[in-house]
Each structure stands twice: as structure tokens, then as C-alpha cells.
Amino acid sequence: MDVSTLKRIEADPNYRKLVSERKAFGWTLAIITLVLYYGYIAIVAFAPAVIATKVSGDITIGIIMGVSLILLSILLTGIYVLRANSTYDDLTNAIVNAARIEGRKK
Numbered sequence: 001m002d003v004s005t006l007k008r009i010e011a012d013p014n015y016r017k018l019v020s021e022r023k024a025f026g027w028t029l030a031i032i033t034l035v036l037y038y039g040y041i042a043i044v045a046f047a048p049a050v051i052a053t054k055v056s057g058d059i060t061i062g063i064i065m066g067v068s069l070i071l072l073s074i075l076l077t078g079i080y081v082l083r084a085n086s087t088y089d090d091l092t093n094a095i096v097n098a099a100r101i102e103g104r105k106k
Contacts, residue, residue, distance in 0.1 A: 009099055018091040025083060029076050040069055 009015050043051055044062070051062030 005099060005102075008102055009095060012095055012098055014091050014094045014098070018088060018095065021091075022084075022088060025080070029080055033073060033076060036069055036072060040065055 043065070051060060051065060053061045055061060055064060
């Protein structure tokens with residue numbers, strides 16, 4: 001790929017939108033994940049009695065929170081994949097098609 005094609009793609013409004021949206025959404029999900037994980041660790045460190053509270057038999061609040069944390073991470077990944085498969089793929093296809101059309105004109 002030559003420099004002129006790269007510059008044309010970088011100037012494409014769809015490319016700019018794709019980069020901007022993907023970056024913002026990715027950081028949002030990353031921050032949510034970090035807050036959840038570090039929040040769990042903070043509870044373990046500073047309020048161990050809370051997570052040691054038994055709910056039923058040997059099941060504690062800590063176990064429920066840990067499993068919930070894993071499930072929420074899977075859910076957040078699924079949300080990203082759904083968005084990537086819809087919005088991001090459409091933008092990527094528009095960028096590729098525009099680059100092909102411009103490449104044929106030359």
C-alpha cells in the first residue's frame with residue numbers, strides 16, 4: 001500500500017469515526033472492568049468480613065461477587081463483539097470500498 005492510499009484512508013470520515021468510536025468505547029469498557037476488578041480487590045483487602053459473610057452453607061458473598069465479576073467481564077466482552085460486528089464492521093467495509101474505488105480511478 002502506498003503513502004497516498006494511506007493518507008486517503010486516514011482522511012476518510014468513516015476511518016476517523018471508526019478510530020474515534022472504537023477508542024472511546026474500548027476505553028469505557030476497560031475502565032468499567034478495572035473499576036470492578038479493583039473494587040473487588042479493595043473489598044478483599046479492606047473489608048474481608050463483608051465478603052466472608054455466608055449466604056447459604058459454604059457459599060459466601062465473596063464467591064458470589066467473584067462469579068458475578070467473571071460473568072460481567074464475559075458480558076462486557078459480548079457487548080464489544082456485538083458492537084464490533086455491527087457498527088465497526090460496517091465502517092470498515094465502507095473504508096475498504098472507498099479505498100478500492102479510489103484505487104481503480106488511478
